[in-house]
Amino acid sequence: MAIKERRARERAEREQLIVRAARELAEAEGWDAVTTRRLAERIEYSQPVLYSHFSGKDAIVAAVAVEGCAELATLLRAAAADVADPREAFAAVARAYLDFAEANPALYDAIFTLPSTLPFGTPDAPAPLHAAFAAIAEPATRSAKVSGHDPGGYTELAWSALHGMVTLARNGRLRPDLDQPRIDAFTAVF
Amino acid sequence: MAIKERRARERAEREQLIVRAARELAEAEGWDAVTTRRLAERIEYSQPVLYSHFSGKDAIVAAVAVEGCAELATLLRAAAADVADPREAFAAVARAYLDFAEANPALYDAIFTLPSTLPFGTPDAPAPLHAAFAAIAEPATRSAKVSGHDPGGYTELAWSALHGMVTLARNGRLRPDLDQPRIDAFTAVF
DNA sequence: ACGAAATCCTAGCACCGCTAGACATCTGAC
DNA sequence: GTCAGATGTCTAGCGGTGCTAGGATTTCGT
Numbered sequence: 001m002a003i004k005e006r007r008a009r010e011r012a013e014r015e016q017l018i019v020r021a022a023r024e025l026a027e028a029e030g031w032d033a034v035t036t037r038r039l040a041e042r043i044e045y046s047q048p049v050l051y052s053h054f055s056g057k058d059a060i061v062a063a064v065a066v067e068g069c070a071e072l073a074t075l076l077r078a079a080a081a082d083v084a085d086p087r088e089a090f091a092a093v094a095r096a097y098l099d100f101a102e103a104n105p106a107l108y109d110a111i112f113t114l115p116s117t118l119p120f121g122t123p124d125a126p127a128p129l130h131a132a133f134a135a136i137a138e139p140a141t142r143s144a145k146v147s148g149h150d151p152g153g154y155t156e157l158a159w160s161a162l163h164g165m166v167t168l169a170r171n172g173r174l175r176p177d178l179d180q181p182r183i184d185a186f187t188a189v190f
Numbered sequence: 191m192a193i194k195e196r197r198a199r200e201r202a203e204r205e206q207l208i209v210r211a212a213r214e215l216a217e218a219e220g221w222d223a224v225t226t227r228r229l230a231e232r233i234e235y236s237q238p239v240l241y242s243h244f245s246g247k248d249a250i251v252a253a254v255a256v257e258g259c260a261e262l263a264t265l266l267r268a269a270a271a272d273v274a275d276p277r278e279a280f281a282a283v284a285r286a287y288l289d290f291a292e293a294n295p296a297l298y299d300a301i302f303t304l305p306s307t308l309p310f311g312t313p314d315a316p317a318p319l320h321a322a323f324a325a326i327a328e329p330a331t332r333s334a335k336v337s338g339h340d341p342g343g344y345t346e347l348a349w350s351a352l353h354g355m356v357t358l359a360r361n362g363r364l365r366p367d368l369d370q371p372r373i374d375a376f377t378a379v380f
Numbered sequence: 381a382c383g384a385a386a387t388c389c390t391a392g393c394a395c396c397g398c399t400a401g402a403c404a405t406c407t408g409a410c
Numbered sequence: 411g412t413c414a415g416a417t418g419t420c421t422a423g424c425g426g427t428g429c430t431a432g433g434a435t436t437t438c439g440t
Contacts, residue, residue, distance in 0.1 A: 007417090036397060046420050048399075057397065113303075115361070149378060153371025156364050157351060157379065160372070164354030165347070171305070174346050181343025182350070188339060189347065189379050197386090226428060236389050238430075247428065 015053045017043050019063045026064070026106035031114065034061075061110050062118050068107035069128035072100055076135035090143035091187040093136065094162055098183070101166040112163060136162075143190060158190045205243045207233050209253045216254070216296035221304065224251075251300050252308050258297035259318035262290055266325035280333035281377040283326065284352055288373070291356040302353060333380060348380045 021042045025034045036057060040047040054060045079096035083089035101108040111132075118129065137155050144154040165182060168174045174182070211232045215224045226247060230237040244250045269286035273279035291298040301322075308319065330345035337344070355372060358364050364372070 035395080037395085047397090048421095049419070051398070052418085112361075112363070113357070149375055150371050152365070152368045153373075153375035154379075156358075156368055157355070157372050157375040160354030160358055160364070161347060161351035162354065163358055164350030164352065167303070167357060168346075168350055168353055171302075173302070174350070175342070178342045178346055181340050182346050183343075185339055185343035185347040189344075225426085227426090237428090238390095239388070241429070242387085 011053075014043070014045075014049075018050060018053055018060060019067060022060050023064045023067070023107065023110075026110065027104065031061070031106060031109060061114055064107065065110040065114075065118060066126050066128050068104065068111050069126075069132040071104075071107075072097075072111070073128060073131035073135045075100055076132070076139075080135075080139045086139070086142040086146050087187075087190075090139040090158075090190060093139045094158070094186055094190070095183065097136070097162050098165065105170065108166060113167060140190075147190075154190075158186075161186060161190070201243075204233070204235075204239075208240060208243060208250060209257060212250050213254045213257070213297065213300075216300065217294065221251070221296060221299060251304055254297065255300040255304075255308060256316050256318050258294065258301050259316075259322040261297075262287075262301070263318060263321035263325045265290055266322070266329075270325075270329045276329070276332040276336050277377075277380075280329040280348075280380060283329045284348070284376055284380070285373065287326070287352050288355065295360065298356060303357060330380075337380075344380075348376075351376060351380070 018039065021039055022034055025038065025042065034057075036047050036050055039060070040050060043049075050057075050060065054063065075096050076093050079092045080089045083092050118125070136159055140155040140158050141151040143158075144151040147154075165174065165186075169176075169179075208229065212224055212229055215228065215232065224247075226237050226240055229250070230240060233239075240250070244253065265286050266283050269282045270279045273282050308315070326349055327345050330348050331341040333348075334341040334344040355364065355376075359366075359369075
């Protein structure tokens with residue numbers, strides 16, 4: 001029986017190897033460079049092995065996204081941890097969010113912009129997705145209450161603003177010299 | 191000499207035909223369905239003629255984007271036209287922006303989300319791009335002034351919020367039942 | 381009417397995500 | 411220890427992508 005366990009363990013390790021390789025390749029050269037051939041070459045296996053672990057390329061991206069979500073959630077919680085004032089806490093979360101997106105562009109894309117089949121709002125979504133959303137929503141809700149806004153709309157609006165800044169900035173749609181004024185406006189408004 | 195003019199005219203017509211076909215195909219089946227082969231078949235020419243008009247597929251998308259920008263600018267200006275109050279005018283522009291994105295998803299993608307090589311902030315950008323940005327920026331700036339915010343950061347933040355709402359909603363990241371609260375929050379905050 | 385020039389198409393390149401089927405390896409009962 | 415069968419992996423290939431070289435055809439100016 002132990003032999004089956006060893007095999008399962010080796011499979012799990014290789015699966016993690018695939019996810020790590022995909023992530024590294026994406027961070028280094030962008031998701032366009034992450035092809036199944038290059039990925040296979042990188043893990044020193046042939047292409048079909050990938051499909052014995054994942055249903056397709058999308059599933060690999062999704063796996064990276066889930067991993068990234070967990071990290072994002074941790075970062076956001078840490079940012080809000082020791083800030084008492086609700087509005088200041090939410091501002092800190094926002095800064096952490098933008099920092100994360102800037103530091104891990106490919107990871108951010110995997111989570112939020114690539115057309116993935118990740119179920120987001122539904123209850124059967126992976127736990128890290130819920131955690132990441134909660135890490136935004138909870139500080140946002142607290143901030144909304146002191147401002148007297150409807151928490152639901154306020155939270156999603158604030159998140160949209162953050163996400164919009166990330167994606168527009170990435171394509172050169174926003175002026176870099178307005179980075180700071182933009183964040184200032186965010187903290188002033190939310 | 192007139193014969194050259196006729197040829198030039200026919201070329202221009204065919205170029206417009208390509209752009210129109212690309213746009214229709216994208217609206218009908220999404221940009222993934224817009225391949226050079228299908229496009230060529232649709233205009234009843236062979237593939238290489240596309241490359242005698244455009245440097246590549248990106249350039250075709252960009253041409254559609256420029257066309258869409260002009261329409262977006264017109265819509266936004268019309269929305270702001272006869273609203274006196276600056277904040278209400280900007281709210282009307284925001285609603286028009288979201289309506290445009292919902293009514294023309296493929297067009298919106300061509301303009302704002304597809305990785306295009308369109309120069310946006312630079313002075314040598316096509317006129318419609320400037321027009322569309324101005325149609326957002328001017329009402330935003332007026333609204334910022336009555337709120338006492340820095341116009342630059344405020345404008346880009348508001349635009350980011352709109353863009354974020356569009357893109358997140360498209361991938362099912364936002365709850366449809368919060369559509370209205372989100373817009374309410376926008377008009378309350380900006 | 382005829383050589384030159386412009387125009388267009390056929391055929392093909394290298395790449396993509398993905399898969400069928402052959403091949404090798406390992407397992408476990410005898 | 412042997413050997414059928416399960417398991418794992420690979421080679422080769424399918425239909426698709428964006429893009430292009432080179433030849434055929436039509437049109438033009440003389």
